[in-house]
Amino acid sequence: MLMLINGERVPASNGKTFDNINPATGKVVCTVPAGTKEDFERAARIAKAAQPAWAAMPFYKRAEILYRYTKLVREHVDEIAEAACAEGGKRIEECHDEVLTLCMVFETFTEAAHHLYGSTIPLKAEARTENDIIFTVHEPLGVLVAITPFNFPIELYAHKVAPALITGNAVISKPASDTPLATGILTGLLIEAGVPGGVMQLVTGSGREIGEWLAETKNVDAVSFTGSTAVGSSLLAGGAKEIRRTFLELGGNDPFVIFPDADLDLAVREAIGGRAHNAGQVCCASKRFIVHKDVKDAFAKKLVDALSSWKLGDPSDPGNDMGPLINEKAAEKAMADIRHTLDQGAVCLLGNRREGAYVWPTVLDRVSPESDVAKDLEIFAAVFPIISFESFDEALRIANQTSFGLASTVMTRDMKTAMKFATSVKAGTCVINGTGDYRSVHQAFGGYKHSGLGREGTSTTLREVTQEKNIAMKDILR
Numbered sequence: 001m002l003m004l005i006n007g008e009r010v011p012a013s014n015g016k017t018f019d020n021i022n023p024a025t026g027k028v029v030c031t032v033p034a035g036t037k038e039d040f041e042r043a044a045r046i047a048k049a050a051q052p053a054w055a056a057m058p059f060y061k062r063a064e065i066l067y068r069y070t071k072l073v074r075e076h077v078d079e080i081a082e083a084a085c086a087e088g089g090k091r092i093e094e095c096h097d098e099v100l101t102l103c104m105v106f107e108t109f110t111e112a113a114h115h116l117y118g119s120t121i122p123l124k125a126e127a128r129t130e131n132d133i134i135f136t137v138h139e140p141l142g143v144l145v146a147i148t149p150f151n152f153p154i155e156l157y158a159h160k161v162a163p164a165l166i167t168g169n170a171v172i173s174k175p176a177s178d179t180p181l182a183t184g185i186l187t188g189l190l191i192e193a194g195v196p197g198g199v200m201q202l203v204t205g206s207g208r209e210i211g212e213w214l215a216e217t218k219n220v221d222a223v224s225f226t227g228s229t230a231v232g233s234s235l236l237a238g239g240a241k242e243i244r245r246t247f248l249e250l251g252g253n254d255p256f257v258i259f260p261d262a263d264l265d266l267a268v269r270e271a272i273g274g275r276a277h278n279a280g281q282v283c284c285a286s287k288r289f290i291v292h293k294d295v296k297d298a299f300a301k302k303l304v305d306a307l308s309s310w311k312l313g314d315p316s317d318p319g320n321d322m323g324p325l326i327n328e329k330a331a332e333k334a335m336a337d338i339r340h341t342l343d344q345g346a347v348c349l350l351g352n353r354r355e356g357a358y359v360w361p362t363v364l365d366r367v368s369p370e371s372d373v374a375k376d377l378e379i380f381a382a383v384f385p386i387i388s389f390e391s392f393d394e395a396l397r398i399a400n401q402t403s404f405g406l407a408s409t410v411m412t413r414d415m416k417t418a419m420k421f422a423t424s425v426k427a428g429t430c431v432i433n434g435t436g437d438y439r440s441v442h443q444a445f446g447g448y449k450h451s452g453l454g455r456e457g458t459s460t461t462l463r464e465v466t467q468e469k470n471i472a473m474k475d476i477l478r
Protein backbone atom coordinates (compact mmCIF):
# COMPACT_ATOMS: atom_id res chain seq x y z
CA MET A 1 0.00 0.00 0.00
CA LEU A 2 0.99 3.68 -0.30
CA MET A 3 0.31 6.82 1.74
CA LEU A 4 -2.08 9.50 0.48
CA ILE A 5 -0.57 12.97 0.58
CA ASN A 6 -2.13 15.86 -1.35
CA GLY A 7 -4.34 13.40 -3.22
CA GLU A 8 -1.37 11.37 -4.49
CA ARG A 9 -0.41 7.84 -3.52
CA VAL A 10 3.20 8.12 -2.38
CA PRO A 11 5.89 6.02 -0.65
CA ALA A 12 7.78 7.26 2.42
CA SER A 13 10.25 10.01 1.55
CA ASN A 14 13.16 7.74 2.50
CA GLY A 15 11.65 4.77 0.61
CA LYS A 16 11.53 2.57 3.72
CA THR A 17 8.68 0.08 4.27
CA PHE A 18 7.63 -2.55 6.80
CA ASP A 19 5.58 -5.71 6.35
CA ASN A 20 2.01 -6.05 7.53
CA ILE A 21 1.44 -9.61 8.77
CA ASN A 22 -1.81 -11.57 8.94
CA PRO A 23 -1.88 -12.80 12.57
CA ALA A 24 -3.99 -15.83 11.63
CA THR A 25 -1.58 -17.16 8.99
CA GLY A 26 1.73 -15.39 9.58
CA LYS A 27 1.73 -14.38 5.89
CA VAL A 28 2.56 -10.88 4.62
CA VAL A 29 -0.63 -8.96 3.74
CA CYS A 30 1.13 -5.94 2.23
CA THR A 31 4.13 -3.67 2.63
CA VAL A 32 3.53 -0.33 4.32
CA PRO A 33 5.48 2.94 3.90
CA ALA A 34 7.41 3.84 7.04
CA GLY A 35 6.51 7.55 6.94
CA THR A 36 9.03 9.99 8.40
CA LYS A 37 8.76 13.25 10.34
CA GLU A 38 9.34 15.02 7.00
CA ASP A 39 6.33 13.22 5.51
CA PHE A 40 4.12 14.22 8.46
CA GLU A 41 5.29 17.83 8.28
CA ARG A 42 4.70 17.97 4.52
CA ALA A 43 1.16 16.62 4.98
CA ALA A 44 0.50 19.15 7.75
CA ARG A 45 1.70 22.10 5.62
CA ILE A 46 -0.51 20.95 2.75
CA ALA A 47 -3.46 20.55 5.14
CA LYS A 48 -2.92 24.05 6.56
CA ALA A 49 -3.05 25.51 3.05
CA ALA A 50 -6.08 23.46 1.95
CA GLN A 51 -8.30 23.75 5.03
CA PRO A 52 -9.62 27.34 4.64
CA ALA A 53 -11.22 26.59 1.24
CA TRP A 54 -12.83 23.45 2.67
CA ALA A 55 -14.20 25.44 5.61
CA ALA A 56 -15.49 28.08 3.19
CA MET A 57 -17.31 25.51 1.05
CA PRO A 58 -21.05 25.71 1.74
CA PHE A 59 -21.95 23.25 4.45
CA TYR A 60 -24.57 21.48 2.31
CA LYS A 61 -21.90 20.75 -0.33
CA ARG A 62 -19.63 19.11 2.26
CA ALA A 63 -22.66 17.09 3.35
CA GLU A 64 -23.31 15.97 -0.25
CA ILE A 65 -19.71 14.73 -0.51
CA LEU A 66 -19.96 12.72 2.72
CA TYR A 67 -23.28 11.16 1.68
CA ARG A 68 -21.66 10.24 -1.65
CA TYR A 69 -18.81 8.71 0.37
CA THR A 70 -20.99 6.31 2.34
CA LYS A 71 -22.64 5.21 -0.90
CA LEU A 72 -19.16 4.38 -2.26
CA VAL A 73 -18.18 2.58 0.96
CA ARG A 74 -21.32 0.42 0.73
CA GLU A 75 -20.22 -0.63 -2.79
CA HIS A 76 -16.85 -1.74 -1.32
CA VAL A 77 -17.98 -3.39 1.93
CA ASP A 78 -16.53 -6.83 1.11
CA GLU A 79 -13.15 -5.47 0.00
CA ILE A 80 -12.78 -3.33 3.14
CA ALA A 81 -13.98 -6.08 5.48
CA GLU A 82 -11.62 -8.63 3.93
CA ALA A 83 -8.68 -6.22 4.29
CA ALA A 84 -9.55 -5.62 7.98
CA CYS A 85 -9.92 -9.36 8.61
CA ALA A 86 -6.55 -10.16 7.00
CA GLU A 87 -4.55 -7.38 8.67
CA GLY A 88 -6.19 -7.51 12.12
CA GLY A 89 -7.35 -11.13 12.59
CA LYS A 90 -10.84 -9.90 13.43
CA ARG A 91 -13.75 -12.22 12.62
CA ILE A 92 -15.12 -11.46 9.16
CA GLU A 93 -18.67 -10.84 10.40
CA GLU A 94 -17.39 -8.27 12.89
CA CYS A 95 -15.40 -6.60 10.08
CA HIS A 96 -18.55 -6.33 7.94
CA ASP A 97 -20.44 -4.85 10.89
CA GLU A 98 -17.66 -2.35 11.45
CA VAL A 99 -17.83 -1.07 7.85
CA LEU A 100 -21.61 -0.60 8.10
CA THR A 101 -21.12 1.16 11.44
CA LEU A 102 -18.71 3.54 9.72
CA CYS A 103 -21.44 4.44 7.20
CA MET A 104 -23.90 5.08 10.03
CA VAL A 105 -21.36 7.23 11.90
CA PHE A 106 -20.63 9.39 8.84
CA GLU A 107 -24.31 9.79 7.98
CA THR A 108 -25.33 10.51 11.56
CA PHE A 109 -22.62 13.12 12.11
CA THR A 110 -23.53 14.77 8.81
CA GLU A 111 -27.17 14.95 9.90
CA ALA A 112 -26.27 16.10 13.42
CA ALA A 113 -24.08 18.88 12.01
CA HIS A 114 -27.25 20.41 10.51
CA HIS A 115 -28.25 21.09 14.12
CA LEU A 116 -24.97 22.51 15.42
CA TYR A 117 -26.70 25.72 16.37
CA GLY A 118 -25.07 28.79 17.77
CA SER A 119 -26.83 30.77 20.48
CA THR A 120 -28.15 34.27 20.97
CA ILE A 121 -27.37 35.90 24.31
CA PRO A 122 -30.59 37.23 25.91
CA LEU A 123 -31.25 40.79 24.77
CA LYS A 124 -30.69 43.60 27.28
CA ALA A 125 -29.14 41.24 29.83
CA GLU A 126 -26.81 43.97 31.20
CA ALA A 127 -26.85 47.77 31.20
CA ARG A 128 -23.56 47.99 29.29
CA THR A 129 -24.75 45.79 26.39
CA GLU A 130 -28.42 46.77 26.30
CA ASN A 131 -28.27 48.14 22.74
CA ASP A 132 -26.25 45.20 21.38
CA ILE A 133 -27.02 41.80 19.88
CA ILE A 134 -24.53 39.06 20.70
CA PHE A 135 -24.69 35.68 18.96
CA THR A 136 -22.32 32.77 18.39
CA VAL A 137 -21.20 30.62 15.45
CA HIS A 138 -19.09 27.45 15.36
CA GLU A 139 -15.85 27.47 13.38
CA PRO A 140 -13.46 24.58 12.68
CA LEU A 141 -10.25 24.13 14.66
CA GLY A 142 -8.03 23.75 11.57
CA VAL A 143 -5.82 20.69 11.06
CA LEU A 144 -6.66 17.62 13.13
CA VAL A 145 -4.45 14.54 13.37
CA ALA A 146 -6.45 11.34 13.96
CA ILE A 147 -4.45 8.50 15.52
CA THR A 148 -6.29 5.18 15.68
CA PRO A 149 -5.51 1.83 17.35
CA PHE A 150 -5.55 -1.65 15.82
CA ASN A 151 -8.68 -3.00 17.49
CA PHE A 152 -11.38 -0.90 15.73
CA PRO A 153 -9.50 0.61 12.79
CA ILE A 154 -12.69 1.36 10.85
CA GLU A 155 -15.20 2.47 13.48
CA LEU A 156 -12.77 4.71 15.35
CA TYR A 157 -11.55 6.27 12.09
CA ALA A 158 -15.20 7.18 11.47
CA HIS A 159 -15.68 8.70 14.94
CA LYS A 160 -12.70 11.02 14.37
CA VAL A 161 -12.81 11.79 10.65
CA ALA A 162 -16.58 12.29 10.16
CA PRO A 163 -17.15 15.09 12.73
CA ALA A 164 -13.89 16.81 11.78
CA LEU A 165 -14.57 16.88 8.03
CA ILE A 166 -18.22 17.88 8.15
CA THR A 167 -17.39 20.90 10.33
CA GLY A 168 -14.65 22.08 7.94
CA ASN A 169 -11.42 20.76 9.45
CA ALA A 170 -8.61 19.11 7.49
CA VAL A 171 -7.58 15.65 8.73
CA ILE A 172 -4.37 13.63 8.68
CA SER A 173 -5.05 9.99 9.53
CA LYS A 174 -2.33 7.88 11.15
CA PRO A 175 -3.53 4.27 11.52
CA ALA A 176 -1.96 1.67 13.79
CA SER A 177 0.99 -0.03 12.09
CA ASP A 178 -0.76 -3.40 12.50
CA THR A 179 -3.90 -2.23 10.65
CA PRO A 180 -3.22 0.40 7.94
CA LEU A 181 -4.80 -1.33 4.94
CA ALA A 182 -8.55 -0.83 5.51
CA THR A 183 -7.81 2.78 6.53
CA GLY A 184 -5.98 3.27 3.23
CA ILE A 185 -9.01 2.08 1.24
CA LEU A 186 -11.37 4.24 3.31
CA THR A 187 -9.23 7.34 2.78
CA GLY A 188 -8.96 6.73 -0.96
CA LEU A 189 -12.76 6.55 -1.17
CA LEU A 190 -13.13 9.89 0.65
CA ILE A 191 -11.02 11.49 -2.05
CA GLU A 192 -12.96 9.69 -4.78
CA ALA A 193 -16.16 11.07 -3.22
CA GLY A 194 -14.86 14.62 -3.59
CA VAL A 195 -12.93 15.56 -0.43
CA PRO A 196 -9.90 17.57 -1.65
CA GLY A 197 -6.59 15.70 -1.48
CA GLY A 198 -5.07 18.29 0.85
CA VAL A 199 -8.00 18.04 3.26
CA MET A 200 -7.94 14.28 3.86
CA GLN A 201 -4.53 12.61 3.98
CA LEU A 202 -3.11 9.34 5.24
CA VAL A 203 0.40 8.96 6.60
CA THR A 204 1.62 5.57 7.83
CA GLY A 205 4.66 4.91 10.00
CA SER A 206 5.69 4.32 13.56
CA GLY A 207 3.74 5.80 16.43
CA ARG A 208 6.96 6.90 18.12
CA GLU A 209 7.91 8.92 15.02
CA ILE A 210 4.57 10.77 14.87
CA GLY A 211 4.67 11.36 18.64
CA GLU A 212 8.09 13.03 18.37
CA TRP A 213 6.97 15.09 15.38
CA LEU A 214 3.78 16.24 17.13
CA ALA A 215 5.84 17.56 20.03
CA GLU A 216 7.75 19.80 17.57
CA THR A 217 5.33 20.91 14.85
CA LYS A 218 3.36 24.15 14.82
CA ASN A 219 1.11 23.04 11.96
CA VAL A 220 -1.38 20.90 13.91
CA ASP A 221 -4.32 22.40 15.80
CA ALA A 222 -5.81 19.29 17.36
CA VAL A 223 -5.08 15.63 17.99
CA SER A 224 -7.74 13.00 18.41
CA PHE A 225 -6.17 9.84 19.78
CA THR A 226 -7.48 6.43 20.76
CA GLY A 227 -5.02 4.01 22.32
CA SER A 228 -3.07 3.36 25.47
CA THR A 229 -2.98 5.68 28.47
CA ALA A 230 0.82 6.00 28.37
CA VAL A 231 0.82 7.29 24.78
CA GLY A 232 -2.20 9.53 25.46
CA SER A 233 -0.38 11.15 28.34
CA SER A 234 2.72 11.77 26.20
CA LEU A 235 0.59 13.39 23.46
CA LEU A 236 -0.98 15.70 26.01
CA ALA A 237 2.47 16.73 27.24
CA GLY A 238 3.78 17.09 23.67
CA GLY A 239 0.91 19.41 22.74
CA ALA A 240 1.21 21.63 25.81
CA LYS A 241 3.57 24.19 24.25
CA GLU A 242 1.12 24.76 21.39
CA ILE A 243 -1.95 24.74 23.73
CA ARG A 244 -3.16 22.03 21.36
CA ARG A 245 -6.60 20.51 21.83
CA THR A 246 -5.96 16.87 22.58
CA PHE A 247 -8.85 14.41 22.77
CA LEU A 248 -8.00 11.11 24.39
CA GLU A 249 -9.90 7.80 24.38
CA LEU A 250 -7.71 5.52 26.46
CA GLY A 251 -7.57 2.18 28.23
CA GLY A 252 -9.92 0.61 30.73
CA ASN A 253 -10.16 -2.16 33.31
CA ASP A 254 -13.91 -2.18 33.57
CA PRO A 255 -15.86 -3.80 36.42
CA PHE A 256 -18.75 -6.21 35.81
CA VAL A 257 -20.53 -6.51 39.16
CA ILE A 258 -23.00 -9.34 39.78
CA PHE A 259 -25.35 -9.05 42.78
CA PRO A 260 -26.90 -12.23 44.24
CA ASP A 261 -30.37 -11.60 42.77
CA ALA A 262 -29.04 -11.27 39.18
CA ASP A 263 -30.17 -13.48 36.31
CA LEU A 264 -27.04 -15.64 36.08
CA ASP A 265 -27.72 -16.96 32.57
CA LEU A 266 -28.03 -13.38 31.35
CA ALA A 267 -24.88 -12.47 33.29
CA VAL A 268 -22.94 -15.27 31.56
CA ARG A 269 -24.19 -14.27 28.09
CA GLU A 270 -23.33 -10.61 28.67
CA ALA A 271 -19.97 -11.47 30.24
CA ILE A 272 -18.96 -13.53 27.21
CA GLY A 273 -20.33 -10.99 24.73
CA GLY A 274 -18.45 -8.23 26.52
CA ARG A 275 -15.19 -10.03 27.14
CA ALA A 276 -14.60 -12.29 24.14
CA HIS A 277 -15.69 -9.73 21.51
CA ASN A 278 -12.75 -9.11 19.14
CA ALA A 279 -10.80 -11.81 21.03
CA GLY A 280 -10.88 -9.67 24.17
CA GLN A 281 -9.17 -6.65 22.60
CA VAL A 282 -11.75 -3.97 23.37
CA CYS A 283 -11.13 -0.83 25.43
CA CYS A 284 -14.55 -0.94 27.12
CA ALA A 285 -14.67 -4.73 27.49
CA SER A 286 -15.77 -6.03 30.87
CA LYS A 287 -12.42 -6.96 32.40
CA ARG A 288 -12.99 -7.62 36.13
CA PHE A 289 -15.86 -9.88 37.23
CA ILE A 290 -16.81 -8.86 40.75
CA VAL A 291 -19.32 -11.48 41.89
CA HIS A 292 -21.26 -11.87 45.15
CA LYS A 293 -19.91 -14.82 47.16
CA ASP A 294 -23.30 -16.61 47.18
CA VAL A 295 -23.44 -16.88 43.38
CA LYS A 296 -19.76 -16.82 42.49
CA ASP A 297 -19.29 -20.59 42.08
CA ALA A 298 -22.52 -20.97 40.09
CA PHE A 299 -21.48 -18.09 37.79
CA ALA A 300 -17.98 -19.53 37.33
CA LYS A 301 -19.37 -22.98 36.45
CA LYS A 302 -21.87 -21.62 33.90
CA LEU A 303 -19.14 -19.46 32.37
CA VAL A 304 -16.70 -22.37 32.03
CA ASP A 305 -19.44 -24.62 30.58
CA ALA A 306 -20.34 -22.00 27.98
CA LEU A 307 -16.75 -21.32 26.92
CA SER A 308 -15.41 -24.91 26.95
CA SER A 309 -16.66 -25.71 23.47
CA TRP A 310 -15.36 -22.53 21.84
CA LYS A 311 -13.65 -22.99 18.47
CA LEU A 312 -10.67 -20.80 17.71
CA GLY A 313 -9.40 -20.52 14.16
CA ASP A 314 -9.23 -18.62 10.89
CA PRO A 315 -11.25 -15.39 11.41
CA SER A 316 -12.35 -15.45 7.76
CA ASP A 317 -14.29 -18.68 8.51
CA PRO A 318 -17.61 -17.64 10.12
CA GLY A 319 -17.76 -21.10 11.78
CA ASN A 320 -15.08 -20.09 14.29
CA ASP A 321 -16.00 -18.37 17.55
CA MET A 322 -12.78 -16.42 17.96
CA GLY A 323 -9.73 -15.44 15.93
CA PRO A 324 -6.17 -14.63 17.01
CA LEU A 325 -4.88 -11.60 18.88
CA ILE A 326 -3.34 -8.83 16.81
CA ASN A 327 0.12 -10.48 16.81
CA GLU A 328 2.22 -13.09 18.58
CA LYS A 329 3.85 -10.49 20.82
CA ALA A 330 0.40 -9.46 22.13
CA ALA A 331 -0.40 -13.14 22.78
CA GLU A 332 2.85 -13.59 24.72
CA LYS A 333 2.03 -10.48 26.77
CA ALA A 334 -1.46 -11.81 27.58
CA MET A 335 0.02 -15.13 28.70
CA ALA A 336 2.54 -13.29 30.89
CA ASP A 337 -0.37 -11.33 32.46
CA ILE A 338 -2.24 -14.60 33.13
CA ARG A 339 0.90 -16.14 34.71
CA HIS A 340 1.37 -13.04 36.84
CA THR A 341 -2.25 -13.26 38.09
CA LEU A 342 -1.80 -16.96 38.91
CA ASP A 343 1.42 -16.10 40.78
CA GLN A 344 -0.64 -13.62 42.82
CA GLY A 345 -2.92 -16.45 44.02
CA ALA A 346 -5.61 -16.96 41.34
CA VAL A 347 -6.74 -20.43 40.28
CA CYS A 348 -7.20 -21.30 36.59
CA LEU A 349 -10.56 -22.96 35.72
CA LEU A 350 -10.20 -22.83 31.92
CA GLY A 351 -7.76 -21.82 29.23
CA ASN A 352 -4.28 -20.50 29.95
CA ARG A 353 -3.35 -21.83 26.52
CA ARG A 354 -1.69 -20.22 23.51
CA GLU A 355 -0.75 -21.29 19.99
CA GLY A 356 0.95 -18.59 17.89
CA ALA A 357 -1.21 -15.47 18.15
CA TYR A 358 -4.22 -17.44 19.44
CA VAL A 359 -5.05 -17.23 23.17
CA TRP A 360 -7.91 -19.41 24.44
CA PRO A 361 -10.64 -17.93 26.67
CA THR A 362 -9.27 -18.11 30.20
CA VAL A 363 -11.29 -18.13 33.43
CA LEU A 364 -9.38 -17.25 36.62
CA ASP A 365 -11.10 -17.84 39.96
CA ARG A 366 -10.26 -16.70 43.49
CA VAL A 367 -8.61 -13.51 42.25
CA SER A 368 -7.63 -11.37 45.22
CA PRO A 369 -8.95 -7.79 45.24
CA GLU A 370 -5.33 -6.87 46.05
CA SER A 371 -3.91 -8.41 42.87
CA ASP A 372 -2.84 -6.22 39.97
CA VAL A 373 -5.57 -7.44 37.63
CA ALA A 374 -8.16 -6.29 40.19
CA LYS A 375 -6.71 -2.78 39.94
CA ASP A 376 -4.80 -1.44 36.93
CA LEU A 377 -3.56 -4.44 34.94
CA GLU A 378 -5.60 -4.30 31.71
CA ILE A 379 -5.36 -7.70 30.00
CA PHE A 380 -6.01 -7.42 26.25
CA ALA A 381 -7.35 -10.97 25.66
CA ALA A 382 -10.48 -12.97 26.58
CA VAL A 383 -9.49 -13.40 30.22
CA PHE A 384 -12.18 -13.50 32.94
CA PRO A 385 -10.74 -12.76 36.42
CA ILE A 386 -13.38 -13.50 39.10
CA ILE A 387 -13.21 -11.58 42.39
CA SER A 388 -15.77 -12.25 45.13
CA PHE A 389 -17.43 -9.71 47.45
CA GLU A 390 -19.86 -9.72 50.39
CA SER A 391 -21.44 -6.25 50.58
CA PHE A 392 -22.51 -3.44 48.23
CA ASP A 393 -19.84 -1.13 49.64
CA GLU A 394 -17.13 -3.71 49.09
CA ALA A 395 -18.24 -4.28 45.47
CA LEU A 396 -18.23 -0.53 44.82
CA ARG A 397 -14.83 -0.10 46.45
CA ILE A 398 -13.29 -2.82 44.26
CA ALA A 399 -15.03 -1.43 41.16
CA ASN A 400 -13.58 2.03 41.82
CA GLN A 401 -10.10 1.02 43.00
CA THR A 402 -8.59 1.41 39.54
CA SER A 403 -7.02 4.46 37.94
CA PHE A 404 -9.18 3.75 34.85
CA GLY A 405 -12.87 4.61 34.48
CA LEU A 406 -14.16 3.85 31.01
CA ALA A 407 -17.32 1.72 31.34
CA SER A 408 -18.95 -0.56 33.94
CA THR A 409 -21.72 -3.08 34.47
CA VAL A 410 -24.15 -3.84 37.26
CA MET A 411 -26.23 -7.03 37.11
CA THR A 412 -29.22 -7.12 39.46
CA ARG A 413 -33.02 -7.31 39.35
CA ASP A 414 -33.29 -4.59 42.02
CA MET A 415 -33.36 -1.17 40.34
CA LYS A 416 -32.53 0.60 43.61
CA THR A 417 -29.26 -1.35 43.85
CA ALA A 418 -28.64 -0.77 40.16
CA MET A 419 -29.19 2.99 40.38
CA LYS A 420 -27.17 3.31 43.58
CA PHE A 421 -24.28 1.59 41.82
CA ALA A 422 -24.70 3.45 38.52
CA THR A 423 -24.59 6.83 40.24
CA SER A 424 -21.60 5.94 42.45
CA VAL A 425 -19.26 4.13 40.05
CA LYS A 426 -16.46 6.30 38.67
CA ALA A 427 -16.84 5.48 34.98
CA GLY A 428 -17.96 7.22 31.80
CA THR A 429 -20.72 4.65 31.20
CA CYS A 430 -22.65 2.26 33.42
CA VAL A 431 -24.79 -0.41 31.75
CA ILE A 432 -27.52 -1.97 33.88
CA ASN A 433 -28.02 -5.67 33.13
CA GLY A 434 -25.65 -5.67 30.19
CA THR A 435 -21.96 -5.55 29.42
CA GLY A 436 -20.19 -2.19 29.42
CA ASP A 437 -18.88 -3.14 25.97
CA TYR A 438 -21.64 -0.90 24.70
CA ARG A 439 -21.55 2.11 22.43
CA SER A 440 -24.28 4.09 20.75
CA VAL A 441 -23.20 6.54 18.04
CA HIS A 442 -25.05 9.27 19.92
CA GLN A 443 -23.89 8.80 23.51
CA ALA A 444 -21.00 10.85 24.87
CA PHE A 445 -18.57 7.90 24.93
CA GLY A 446 -15.43 8.40 27.00
CA GLY A 447 -13.73 7.84 30.28
CA TYR A 448 -13.20 9.11 33.79
CA LYS A 449 -9.72 9.34 35.33
CA HIS A 450 -6.94 7.79 33.20
CA SER A 451 -9.43 6.48 30.64
CA GLY A 452 -9.51 9.72 28.75
CA LEU A 453 -10.21 13.34 28.12
CA GLY A 454 -13.17 14.48 26.05
CA ARG A 455 -16.09 12.51 24.66
CA GLU A 456 -16.99 10.98 21.31
CA GLY A 457 -20.52 10.75 19.88
CA THR A 458 -22.95 12.84 17.85
CA SER A 459 -24.24 14.46 21.05
CA THR A 460 -20.83 15.98 21.78
CA THR A 461 -17.95 15.69 19.26
CA LEU A 462 -19.13 18.38 16.85
CA ARG A 463 -18.67 20.90 19.64
CA GLU A 464 -15.23 19.49 20.47
CA VAL A 465 -13.87 19.78 16.92
CA THR A 466 -15.12 23.36 16.54
CA GLN A 467 -14.64 26.58 18.47
CA GLU A 468 -17.41 28.98 19.36
CA LYS A 469 -17.01 32.56 18.19
CA ASN A 470 -19.01 35.49 19.66
CA ILE A 471 -20.18 38.13 17.23
CA ALA A 472 -21.41 41.32 18.91
CA MET A 473 -23.40 43.94 16.93
CA LYS A 474 -22.63 46.95 19.07
CA ASP A 475 -25.30 49.64 19.42
CA ILE A 476 -27.42 47.99 16.72
CA LEU A 477 -30.58 48.63 18.78
CA ARG A 478 -29.81 52.21 19.70
Ligand code: NAP
Binding pocket: 147, 148, 149, 150, 151, 152, 174, 175, 176, 177, 178, 205, 206, 207, 208, 209, 210, 211, 212, 226, 227, 228, 229, 231, 232, 234, 235, 248, 249, 250, 251, 252, 282, 283, 284, 378, 406, 447, 451, 452
Ligand atom coordinates in the same frame (compact mmCIF):
# COMPACT_ATOMS: atom_id res chain seq x y z
P1 NAP B 1 -1.08 2.28 21.44
O1 NAP B 1 0.17 1.51 21.47
O2 NAP B 1 -1.20 3.48 22.28
O3 NAP B 1 -1.31 2.63 19.87
C1 NAP B 1 -2.42 3.33 19.41
C2 NAP B 1 -2.00 4.22 18.24
O4 NAP B 1 -1.05 5.17 18.70
C3 NAP B 1 -1.34 3.49 17.08
O5 NAP B 1 -1.68 4.13 15.87
C4 NAP B 1 0.14 3.69 17.37
O6 NAP B 1 0.97 3.60 16.23
C5 NAP B 1 0.14 5.09 17.91
N1 NAP B 1 1.29 5.41 18.78
C6 NAP B 1 2.11 4.56 19.44
N2 NAP B 1 3.04 5.26 20.13
C7 NAP B 1 2.81 6.58 19.87
C8 NAP B 1 3.43 7.80 20.29
N3 NAP B 1 4.48 7.81 21.10
N4 NAP B 1 2.90 8.97 19.84
C9 NAP B 1 1.83 8.98 19.03
N5 NAP B 1 1.21 7.86 18.59
C10 NAP B 1 1.68 6.67 19.02
O7 NAP B 1 -2.34 1.40 21.80
P2 NAP B 1 -2.60 -0.13 21.50
O8 NAP B 1 -1.87 -0.95 22.49
O9 NAP B 1 -2.38 -0.44 20.08
O10 NAP B 1 -4.19 -0.14 21.75
C11 NAP B 1 -4.77 -0.67 22.85
C12 NAP B 1 -5.07 0.38 23.90
O11 NAP B 1 -6.00 1.32 23.37
C13 NAP B 1 -5.75 -0.25 25.10
O12 NAP B 1 -5.31 0.33 26.28
C14 NAP B 1 -7.21 0.06 24.85
O13 NAP B 1 -7.99 0.01 26.02
C15 NAP B 1 -7.11 1.41 24.24
N6 NAP B 1 -8.32 1.71 23.44
C16 NAP B 1 -9.17 2.68 23.91
C17 NAP B 1 -10.34 2.95 23.22
C18 NAP B 1 -11.30 4.01 23.69
O14 NAP B 1 -12.18 4.40 22.90
N7 NAP B 1 -11.20 4.50 24.91
C19 NAP B 1 -10.65 2.22 22.05
C20 NAP B 1 -9.76 1.25 21.62
C21 NAP B 1 -8.59 1.02 22.33
P3 NAP B 1 1.86 2.26 15.97
O15 NAP B 1 0.88 1.17 15.73
O16 NAP B 1 2.65 2.61 14.79
O17 NAP B 1 2.67 2.03 17.21
